[in-house]
Amino acid sequence: MTTLKVIEVNSIIKTYKSEGLETNVLKGISIAIDEGDYVSIIGPSGSGKSTLMTILGCLGQATSGTYLLDKEEVGQFSDRELSRIRNEKIGFVFQAFHLLPGVSAFDNVMIPLIYCSKTPKDAKERVERALIRVGLEHRMNHTPGQLSGGEQQRVTIARSLINDPKIILADEPTGNLDSKNGIEIMATFDDLNEEGRTIIIITHDSVVSEHARRILTLRDGQIASDRINENFKKPRAGFSRVATQ
Amino acid sequence: MTLGIMIGIASLTVIVAIGEGTKSKVLSRIASLGFGPESFSVYSGAGRLFFGRNRNVTSMTLQDADDIRAMPEVAIVVPRQRKRMRIINKKEFTSTRVYGVSPEWQPARQWKVVDGTFFNDMDMERKRKVIVLGATPAYNLFGEKDPIGKKIRVGHVFFEVIGLLKKKGLTESGYDPDNRALIPLTTSMSRLFRQAHLHSMKVVSIHPEMVQKTMEGVTQILRRNHGLSSLADDDFRFVTPEGIMQWVTESEQALNRMLFLVSTVSLLVGGVVIMNILLVSIRERIREIGVRRCFGARRSDITQQFLFESILVSLLGGLMGAILGWTLSTALRHFEFLPVKITLDPFLLAFIFSMIVGLIFGIYPARKAALLSPDETIR
Numbered sequence: 360m361t362t363l364k365v366i367e368v369n370s371i372i373k374t375y376k377s378e379g380l381e382t383n384v385l386k387g388i389s390i391a392i393d394e395g396d397y398v399s400i401i402g403p404s405g406s407g408k409s410t411l412m413t414i415l416g417c418l419g420q421a422t423s424g425t426y427l428l429d430k431e432e433v434g435q436f437s438d439r440e441l442s443r444i445r446n447e448k449i450g451f452v453f454q455a456f457h458l459l460p461g462v463s464a465f466d467n468v469m470i471p472l473i474y475c476s477k478t479p480k481d482a483k484e485r486v487e488r489a490l491i492r493v494g495l496e497h498r499m500n501h502t503p504g505q506l507s508g509g510e511q512q513r514v515t516i517a518r519s520l521i522n523d524p525k526i527i528l529a530d531e532p533t534g535n536l537d538s539k540n541g542i543e544i545m546a547t548f549d550d551l552n553e554e555g556r557t558i559i560i561i562t563h564d565s566v567v568s569e570h571a572r573r574i575l576t577l578r579d580g581q582i583a584s585d586r587i588n589e590n591f592k593k594p595r596a597g598f599s600r601v602a603t604q
Numbered sequence: 605m606t607l608g609i610m611i612g613i614a615s616l617t618v619i620v621a622i623g624e625g626t627k628s629k630v631l632s633r634i635a636s637l638g639f640g641p642e643s644f645s646v647y648s649g650a651g652r653l654f655f656g657r658n659r660n661v662t663s664m665t666l667q668d669a670d671d672i673r674a675m676p677e678v679a680i681v682v683p684r685q686r687k688r689m690r691i692i693n694k695k696e697f698t699s700t701r702v703y704g705v706s707p708e709w710q711p712a713r714q715w716k717v718v719d720g721t722f723f724n725d726m727d728m729e730r731k732r733k734v735i736v737l738g739a740t741p742a743y744n745l746f747g748e749k750d751p752i753g754k755k756i757r758v759g760h761v762f763f764e765v766i767g768l769l770k771k772k773g774l775t776e777s778g779y780d781p782d783n784r785a786l787i788p789l790t791t792s793m794s795r796l797f798r799q800a801h802l803h804s805m806k807v808v809s810i811h812p813e814m815v816q817k818t819m820e821g822v823t824q825i826l827r828r829n830h831g832l833s834s835l836a837d838d839d840f841r842f843v844t845p846e847g848i849m850q851w852v853t854e855s856e857q858a859l860n861r862m863l864f865l866v867s868t869v870s871l872l873v874g875g876v877v878i879m880n881i882l883l884v885s886i887r888e889r890i891r892e893i894g895v896r897r898c899f900g901a902r903r904s905d906i907t908q909q910f911l912f913e914s915i916l917v918s919l920l921g922g923l924m925g926a927i928l929g930w931t932l933s934t935a936l937r938h939f940e941f942l943p944v945k946i947t948l949d950p951f952l953l954a955f956i957f958s959m960i961v962g963l964i965f966g967i968y969p970a971r972k973a974a975l976l977s978p979d980e981t982i983r
Contacts, residue, residue, distance in 0.1 A: 409983070418898065419979035439902050445978075446900025457895045457982065474900035518899070 364427075365525055365557050366392040366415065371424035373410050373580075384410045386580040387424070392559065394525065397552040397591070399560045399568035402577035408561045409530065411577065415559065416449055416528045417441045429525060446474050450519025454531035456511045458503040458518075464490065465499040468518045475522065489517040493547060509540030516547055526557045533567055545570050608874020609918045609961060612867045613925025613954040614932060619863040620950035621933040625943035626856050641812040642679075643712065645843040646822060647804040662801035663830045663839050669805055671825045677818040679808045682709045685792045686803040691741060691785060692757040698744035701784045702758060704792020712808050720752040720767035723788050731790045735763040739771035739782035761796055763787065815844070871957060874921060875965035882914055882969035886976075893973050894981030903974040910973050914966025915959055922958025926951050 373385040384407045392398055402408050413419040414426065417433055426433045429448060436444065445451075458467045468489055472482045479485065490499055493513040503511050512532060519527055529548065533541035549570060552558045560571060568574050572591045576584040649661035669683040685704035690697055703709075710722045723734050735756065742751050742765075751765045772781045793800060809818040819842055826840050886893070893906055929950065937944040 413979035413982075416898070418982065419977065442897070442900050442902040445898060451898050453982070457891055457898075459892055459895065470896065471899040474896070474902070474905060522900075 362393040362395075364391050365394040365396075365429055366390065366559075367425075367427040368415070369425045371411075371414060371421045371426065373407070373414065373419075374422045384580050385414070385421070388577075388580070388582055390575065390582070390585075392557065394557055395552070395555045397548075397558045397570070397572045398575060399562060399571035399573070400575045400577060401562055401565065401568040402583075403563060406577040407580040408563070408577055412528060412530050412559075412561045415526075416451060417444050442474070443476065446471055447522060448525050450522070450524040450527045452512070452515050452519050452527065452529035452532045454534035456503070456508075456515050456535070458511055458514055460504065461502055463500045463502055464495060464506065464514045464517075467503070467514055468521055470518060471522045485521060486517075489521050490514075492520065493517045507540070508536050509543060512536060512540070512544050513547070516544070516551075520551075526559060527551060529558070529560045531562055531564075532560065533562075533564065541567070607921070608870050608877050609921025609958050610874075610925040610928060612870030612874055612961075613922045613958055614928040615863055615867040615870060616957065617926055617929025617950035617954055618932050618936075619860060619867065620953070621929070621944045621946050622863075622936070622942055623856060623860055624945035624947055625937075626852075628943075628945055641845065642810070642815060643806060643808040644815060644819065644845075645804055645806050646826070647841050647843060648802060648839070649841065650837055650839055651841050661839055662799075664802040664805070664826070665800060665829075666802065668826055668829050669802065671829060672805065672807060672822055675818065675821050675825075677809050677811075677814045677821060679810045680708045680712045680806075681808075682706055682712045682806040683789055683802050684709075684804045684806065685789060685797055685799070685801075687797055689759055689796075691745065693745040693751075693754065696745045698741050700738070700741040702792070702796070703784060703786050704789040704797065705786055706789050709786065709806070712806050716770040717767045718770045719750065720765070722767050723786075728788045728790050731794055732788060733761060733763045733791055733795065734766045734788065736767035736769060736786040737765055738769045738784040738786075740780055741783065741785055742768055758785070758787075758796060819844075871961050874918070875961040878914055878917055878962065879965040879969055882910060882966060883972065886910070886969055886973045889973075890976065890981050893976055894978060894983075897976075897978035898982060906974040907970045910970035911963065911966045914970065915962035918958045918962030918965075919955070922954045925958070926954045929954070 368388060368390045371385050371388045372383065375382045375384060388407075388411065400408055400411060410419075414421050417428070417436075420434060428444065431444070433441070433444065458464075459470070465486055468486045469482065472478055472485070487496070487499070490496055493516050495510060495513055495517065498506060498510060498514075501510075503514070506514065512535075516527075527548070532544055532548070536544060545567060548558050548560065552572075558571070560567065562568050569588060569590060572588055574584075574586055574588050575582055576586075646664075648664040666683055669681050672678055673681040682705055687702055688699060689702045690699050691702070707722065707724050707728055710717070717736065720736070722736055723732070726732075727734050735758065737745075737751060745751065745756060746754070751768060754765050755762050756765060757763075769782070769784075769786075774780055787796065807818060807822060809815050822842075823838065827838065830839055832839065896906065896909075930946065933944045933946050936942045937946070
């Protein structure tokens with residue numbers, strides 16, 4: 360049985376121009392990611408991780424190269440179509456959460472549904488289900504300021520899940536969390552992957568990257584290594600102990 | 605930021621209310637001032653309406669009045685002398701306009717005498733020292749008491765009060781028509797003012813349509829009597845109901861133009877402030893824009909959101925302005941400070957204007973927010 364490729368990136372180059380200076384951030388990257396895979400992209404600061412994420416997340420376009428997302432050529436899309444792709448196929452989780460301040464968890468999770476081509480009738484139930492899924496049913500009407508870091512990150516996960524996207528794209532999801540909350544969040548990602556969702560985690564933390572089945576290492580805008588994680592799905596001693604406490 | 609819009613809209617509503625009020629009050633007042641469509645006045649000295657350029661013109665005489673009276677188009681001529689003087693009753697005194705007029709004054713002005721009588725031809729002939737008081741000096745000198753038969757002093761001359769004029773009340777411009785006292789013209793010429801020239805004449809034509817022709821005839825007579833060469837300017841001026849109305853309208857238009865300018869500037873300032881606040885808010889809310897774009901918001905969604913906010917803010921300002929304007933107009937009416945007529949129009953205008961301001965000044969920030977690239981906004 361052949362697995363469907365959800366992401367196919369070929370010879371992607373990204374160049375930033377500033378005051379006449381050209382900086383090559385991505386220097387010809389090619390990746391193919393299977394549907395349902397669990398991938399972490401790891402690398403030091405300045406290696407091009409975040410730039411790769413913006414391109415994979417359809418937030419920015421590559422200077423050259425092709426990007427097929429779910430068999431659709433993203434480079435050909437207008438801004439309006441890119442908005443639709445982001446709305447329907449990608450769920451974002453950010454290091455800094457990026458929740459709207461002063462707006463309840465419920466309404467924050469509702470945001471992607473506002474921009475659907477047709478807002479579903481069961482929007483309210485879907486938001487409630489998503490919040491129950493991340494264990495925040497008792498915090499629905501709390502604003503981000505009233506939530507802990509871990510709870511805020513769980514709201515962002517609920518928000519990323521609300522439109523049932525094919526891919527969850529997480530940029531340093533544990534970066535702003537203590538280790539206990541970090542472990543809980545990673546456990547949530549593990550569960551989501553087990554349910555069959557494609558997870559891509561961008562991180563510089565090797566402990567976080569060890570959760571993934573496949574680990575891509577980026578260095579100076581190029582892929583330095585691409586390996587299958589032999590420890591995938593084995594109990595992670597330090598983590599599980601804390602998580603079950 | 606809604607303050608500018610608020611001031612703009614408030615002044616706009618007040619302008620319209622005052623404008624409407626003034627117009628309707630002026631119209632009713634002009635009719636009540638005794639200026640029928642068939643009458644006009646001729647004042648001594650060049651100038652416009654009540655504003656003479658030279659106060660010391662002595663060319664208008666009783667001969668002019670007699671000549672005008674002889675015209676077939678003329679029904680009544682009332683020659684007048686006038687001076688502001690102090691009048692005294694024992695310890696009470698007041699300053700008023702004292703007019704020396706002929707007995708035709710009363711039928712010409714159609715001003716009723718509520719107590720006593722008006723002076724007659726006999727009084728005129730005998731240069732009697734009799735006086736008819738307006739409501740204001742009568743009240744100032746006698747309070748609620750009956751002034752008829754009492755002696756009062758005008759300058760150094762004693763007069764007997766023989767009549768009291770009906771009260772008319774203040775005009776919208778603050779002019780008090782009741783602040784006057786009337787004496788026979790012959791008395792004023794020989795005993796009080798001691799001068800032969802007239803201040804003005806009131807001319808009543810036989811028909812409203814004859815007014816224009818009468819004025820032309822009067823001009824000819826006066827120019828001839830005053831010996832004016834064909835190159836010289838008139839040394840008299842006409843005051844007609846139309847002239848007063850035109851002058852009031854012009855003054856009102858000037859006032860309206862100024863207030864309109866004030867409200868336009870306020871609205872513009874309010875709009876610019878809204879625009880700047882929105883531009884600052886875009887910088888503050890760049891993350892929000894980024895998040896919305898990440899989760900599927902199109903550029904048009906962001907534009908709509910910011911435009912909606914800007915219109916909402918200026919409508920809020922408009923609403924507050926309309927309330928303020930209504931309050932001010934009501935207060936002006938309550939304290940009878942200015943004539944005010946509250947209509948629905950300025951409030952509809954306020955709604956439309958504030959929406960336009962919000963729309964115009966919201967477009968630039970809204971487009972700016974929408975054109976931000978999603979990857980830049982989220983970093």
